[in-house]
Amino acid sequence: MPKPVLKPQGDFPAAWLPRRLAAVFYDFLLCVALLIVVTFIYKLIQMSIIGSDRLRQLSDAGALDGDPLLSTLLFFCLFGFFAKFWTHNGQTLGMQVWGLRIQNADGTAIDLWQALLRFLIAIASGLCLGLGYLWMLWDKQGRTWQDMYSSSQVVRLPKSLHKK
Numbered sequence: 190m191p192k193p194v195l196k197p198q199g200d201f202p203a204a205w206l207p208r209r210l211a212a213v214f215y216d217f218l219l220c221v222a223l224l225i226v227v228t229f230i231y232k233l234i235q236m237s238i239i240g241s242d243r244l245r246q247l248s249d250a251g252a253l254d255g256d257p258l259l260s261t262l263l264f265f266c267l268f269g270f271f272a273k274f275w276t277h278n279g280q281t282l283g284m285q286v287w288g289l290r291i292q293n294a295d296g297t298a299i300d301l302w303q304a305l306l307r308f309l310i311a312i313a314s315g316l317c318l319g320l321g322y323l324w325m326l327w328d329k330q331g332r333t334w335q336d337m338y339s340s341s342q343v344v345r346l347p348k349s350l351h352k353k
Contacts, residue, residue, distance in 0.1 A: 192293065192297035192299075192300060194297050194298075195278065195279045195290065195292050195296055195298055197346070198296050199296075201345060202344065203330060203331035203342060203343065203344060203345070204331075204343040204344060205331060205345075206326065208288075208289060208345060209289065209343060210322075211283075211287050212284045212286070212287040212289050213283065214283070215283030215286055216271075216282065216283035219282055219283065220267055223266060224266070227266050231259055231262060267308075268304075268308050271304060271307075271308055272304040272305070272308070275303075275304045276298055276299060276300060278298070279298050279299070284343075288345055288348060289343055289345060290344055290346055291342070292342060292344060293340070293342075294340075299341045304339075306335070306338050307336075307338075307339040308335075310334050310335040310338045310339065311333075311334075311335045313334070314335060320334075321333055321334035322334075
């Protein structure tokens with residue numbers, strides 16, 4: 190299946206750290222809201238299955254701490270959020286606001302495998318005290334670890350093009 194060509198087309202400059210961090214913060218707020226909603230729905234379903242009294246007992250006893258099913262669900266919801274935006278139009282909501290786009294070198298959208306690599310390496314970059322993000326300060330092409338490992342790039346769209 191051919192990768193969709195993203196519009197607008199052009200030779201756009203690499204996005205730099207402050208703009209990327211602003212988009213990350215915007216998306217962070219959206220992701221927190223998503224995780225709250227998913228957790229709420231999960232708890233409602235859990236309560237309907239085992240009952241509110243039993244759920245309260247388990248919670249008070251600490252038996253629900255570190256629920257692996259909820260953790261897995263939240264992980265996949267987060268990945269789904271980013272994968273949907275990155276593979277379709279190359280922009281999360283935060284990236285749209287800040288005029289950024291993820292794309293391949295030829296201007297096409299990244300595929301699901303690249304999205305998975307970006308997602309996992311971005312987590313590792315954050316866990317290494319942000320070193321994967323700061324790497325762009327030393328890289329001649331301004332790439333982060335997730336850019337390099339997923340063979341993709343984050344570009345800055347001109348204001349006249351990203352407001353449309």
